[in-house]
Amino acid sequence: MDRKEFLSLIGMSAGAFVLSRCLQGCSAAPGQAYPSPPTNVNFTLDLWLPTYSPLNSNGGYVYYDGIIVARVSPSTYIAVSQYCTHQGTSVVFQTTNNNEFYCSEKGATFSSSGLVITGPATVALQQYQTQLINTINGNSVRVYS
Numbered sequence: 001m002d003r004k005e006f007l008s009l010i011g012m013s014a015g016a017f018v019l020s021r022c023l024q025g026c027s028a029a030p031g032q033a034y035p036s037p038p039t040n041v042n043f044t045l046d047l048w049l050p051t052y053s054p055l056n057s058n059g060g061y062v063y064y065d066g067i068i069v070a071r072v073s074p075s076t077y078i079a080v081s082q083y084c085t086h087q088g089t090s091v092v093f094q095t096t097n098n099n100e101f102y103c104s105e106k107g108a109t110f111s112s113s114g115l116v117i118t119g120p121a122t123v124a125l126q127q128y129q130t131q132l133i134n135t136i137n138g139n140s141v142r143v144y145s
């Protein structure tokens with residue numbers, strides 16, 4: 001393989017990688033600038049796992065499969081779709097602002113139930129149900145629709 005063939009092969013590989021990442025990561029509906037909210041949701045996060053340990057503190061939050069799950073109080077968890085309905089940036093949870101979800105892209109804010117408080121977003125985040133489950137092995141949070 002000469003240099004030209006090698007560079008061509010590298011270029012095609014890089015192009016294929018970028019294309020596959022775009023196809024995997026973009027689940028927005030046609031004409032929609034953000035990924036569609038997950039449907040048929042039903043998962044459980046084990047709070048003793050280090051990945052989900054932020055949920056052991058008030059104000060802590062994690063992302064899971066396109067959903068942001070946050071702890072408001074020791075017995076209250078909330079969950080909404082992760083991506084801002086303006087252009088798809090991940091929102092963060094802020095206890096300092098009345099437990100709102102905030103988008104750093106252009107400053108959209110959403111209530112704890114996902115309703116739009118401040119634009120430019122005009123569509124609410126999808127809200128999901130949560131349930132704190134106490135087991136002998138530790139607590140877990142179930143998120144479901």
Ligand code: FES
Nearest residue numbers: 084086087103106
């Ligand atoms: S993506 Fe959130 S305000 Fe633009």
